[in-house]
Amino acid sequence: MQKLVNIPDLCAKAREMRCEIIRMLGEAGSGHPGGSLSCADLLTALYFNALKHDPKNPKWPDRDRLVLSKGHGAPALYAALALCGYFPKEQLLTLRQLGSPLQGHPDMRKLPGLEASTGSLGQGLSIGIGIALAQILDKKDYRTYVVLSDGECNEGQIWEAAASAAHFKLNHLIAILDYNKYQLDGAVKDILDMEPMAKKWESFGWNVCEIDGHNMVEILEALEWAEKQGGAPSMIIAHTIKGKGVSFMENNNNFHGVAPTQEETVKALQELGGK
Amino acid sequence: MAIEKKLGAATRDAYGKALVQLGKTNPKVVVLDADLSKSTKTAAFGQQFPDRFFDMGIQEANMVGVAAGLAAQGKIPFVSSFACFLICKTHDQLRMSVAFPELNVKIVTSHGGISVGEDGASQQSIEDIALVCTLPGFVVMIPADQYSAEKLVLQAAEWKGPVYIRTGRPKAPILYNENSSFQIGKGVRLREGTDVTLVANGLQVFEALCAQETLKGKGIRASVVDLHTIKPLDQALLLEEAKRTGAFVVCEEHQIWGGLGSAVATFLSKEYPVPVEFVAIQDTYAESGKPDELLEKYGLTAPYIVEAAERVLAKKSSLTRA
Numbered sequence: 001m002q003k004l005v006n007i008p009d010l011c012a013k014a015r016e017m018r019c020e021i022i023r024m025l026g027e028a029g030s031g032h033p034g035g036s037l038s039c040a041d042l043l044t045a046l047y048f049n050a051l052k053h054d055p056k057n058p059k060w061p062d063r064d065r066l067v068l069s070k071g072h073g074a075p076a077l078y079a080a081l082a083l084c085g086y087f088p089k090e091q092l093l094t095l096r097q098l099g100s101p102l103q104g105h106p107d108m109r110k111l112p113g114l115e116a117s118t119g120s121l122g123q124g125l126s127i128g129i130g131i132a133l134a135q136i137l138d139k140k141d142y143r144t145y146v147v148l149s150d151g152e153c154n155e156g157q158i159w160e161a162a163a164s165a166a167h168f169k170l171n172h173l174i175a176i177l178d179y180n181k182y183q184l185d186g187a188v189k190d191i192l193d194m195e196p197m198a199k200k201w202e203s204f205g206w207n208v209c210e211i212d213g214h215n216m217v218e219i220l221e222a223l224e225w226a227e228k229q230g231g232a233p234s235m236i237i238a239h240t241i242k243g244k245g246v247s248f249m250e251n252n253n254n255f256h257g258v259a260p261t262q263e264e265t266v267k268a269l270q271e272l273g274g275k
Numbered sequence: 276m277a278i279e280k281k282l283g284a285a286t287r288d289a290y291g292k293a294l295v296q297l298g299k300t301n302p303k304v305v306v307l308d309a310d311l312s313k314s315t316k317t318a319a320f321g322q323q324f325p326d327r328f329f330d331m332g333i334q335e336a337n338m339v340g341v342a343a344g345l346a347a348q349g350k351i352p353f354v355s356s357f358a359c360f361l362i363c364k365t366h367d368q369l370r371m372s373v374a375f376p377e378l379n380v381k382i383v384t385s386h387g388g389i390s391v392g393e394d395g396a397s398q399q400s401i402e403d404i405a406l407v408c409t410l411p412g413f414v415v416m417i418p419a420d421q422y423s424a425e426k427l428v429l430q431a432a433e434w435k436g437p438v439y440i441r442t443g444r445p446k447a448p449i450l451y452n453e454n455s456s457f458q459i460g461k462g463v464r465l466r467e468g469t470d471v472t473l474v475a476n477g478l479q480v481f482e483a484l485c486a487q488e489t490l491k492g493k494g495i496r497a498s499v500v501d502l503h504t505i506k507p508l509d510q511a512l513l514l515e516e517a518k519r520t521g522a523f524v525v526c527e528e529h530q531i532w533g534g535l536g537s538a539v540a541t542f543l544s545k546e547y548p549v550p551v552e553f554v555a556i557q558d559t560y561a562e563s564g565k566p567d568e569l570l571e572k573y574g575l576t577a578p579y580i581v582e583a584a585e586r587v588l589a590k591k592s593s594l595t596r597a
Contacts, residue, residue: 117371120370129340130346133344134347134348
């Protein structure tokens with residue numbers, strides 16, 4: 001598919017994605033706006049620039065794979081897939097409805113473009129390792145991207161996987177941490193502080209870089225940087241803002257797992273210029 | 276008259292042998308182990324096919340997730356560790372990463388049951404069958420001897436979808452031979468009787484055969500069924516037995532809650548209610564000891580099956596009189 005290479009185009013696409021996220025969640029009446037909005041710029045850069053993929057051929061053997069380990073961010077992933085053309089945009093409004101392929105959390109059996117089923121936190125990085133090992137066995141060149149949340153790094157399995165990926169020297173495995181500083185019960189630093197985050201990943205043997213996860217230039221540079229790293233997996237720690245793009249949702253953890261009301265939906269769409 | 280007890284290989288050894296065969300014939304097969312490959316017997320595969328063998332270290336949760344990723348790309352991962360560690364520690368990963376997405380992952384554990392022996396209760400798996408049976412779509416099996424273990428492992432590789440096989444540590448009495456045939460989901464009727472049906476799997480099949488001999492001496496004709504597959508249950512065979520004998524004893528080296536006994540009882544109570552007795556571990560953990568001593572102490576040997584058969588026959592006759 002046609003890549004977006006200009007920063008303004010990518011920023012416009014990210015705004016469009018945020019509008020879709022708000023519309024879907026407003027229509028569904030439940031879901032996770034905060035963590036969907038925080039990773040919208042990252043997913044835009046991935047799906048419209050960095051990833052090698054073909055929405056007309058979702059099972060293309062040479063495609064890059066993306067696993068959304070933070071499964072509650074599904075609305076962002078669905079919006080990205082729909083805007084790329086994996087399925088009609090209208091289908092987004094069926095989110096969470098009975099019979100819809102757009103399940104509350106990703107179900108890989110139901111929707112094209114999904115590489116994993118997630119929703120129980122901590123498991124996506126291990127799945128990414130398996131995909132990356134298969135890539136080596138199959139002598140392919142594709143990359144595997146795994147999007148993690150910060151709260152998810154509380155899980156022990158993440159650190160099992162961190163050690164494992166470095167041990168197998170999986171340089172085609174790229175993790176992106178949507179570090180929005182909040183988990184359901186409050187600020188990550190208050191619930192289970194994971195700092196120093198970068199040092200943890202470095203000490204596990206990963207290439208690590210830190211960026212502003214809403215700065216499209218920095219995101220693209222980081223993704224390029226990660227592609228060039230050798231000998232070890234790479235971690236892009238993206239500092240983000242939960243609820244980014246909607247003033248009354250930003251850093252407001254009440255929107256972790258509560259959808260906007262009809263009124264809030266209208267207001268949010270006005271702010272995003274999406275009517 | 277006692278039947279001859281001829282010990283063969285342990286079912287875990289048969290697994291190791293089958294894996295090597297699969298390594299030669301099926302390039303999609305990959306093997307993962309959590310630092311127990313010498314005990315689970317995956318080591319031989321690792322030596323012969325090092326590129327397709329992943330020793331994951333002592334991290335079962337990650338191992339199951341990695342297997343899911345490999346399966347999603349078309350590989351057929353066989354994942355092994357001790358039954359208690361692999362199944363108890365990774366129930367969430369088996370659920371989220373394997374069962375829910377219906378991925379083609381084969382979980383094969385060793386050290387099932389209390390016949391693990393001297394290592395004690397922490398290493399003895401008595402809950403694994405119940406745990407895996409709760410996961411939709413999983414096939415669940417306990418083979419009884421080296422021949423059935425080997426053939427069922429080979430079949431598991433051909434089966435599309437998640438499979439769990441429990442193997443055991445001690446040498447297992449030989450029941451079959453190289454020409455015996457097995458099918459996932461189909462029980463094997465080893466003896467046909469008219470009074471009572473003894474259903475068993477794993478090492479309990481041999482005990483059931485011994486019990487059948489003893490019962491014969493008492494004038495009781497018992498069927499013996501090796502129900503190596505707990506899920507999917509061989510309903511046709513159970514129904515046939517229920518109609519002919521009208522009484523069951525279910526024998527398993529597992530906690531009484533949630534294993535083969537529960538599966539058989541659930542089916543029978545719905546389709547053809549008949550009295551059922553259970554030879555199983557009575558809601559307790561075992562301890563260190565020799566395997567035979569443990570099976571005896573925890574009520575899992577032939578004399579207990581004979582007693583259970585007599586109890587169930589008493590129930591059956593009281594029901595008939597009523």
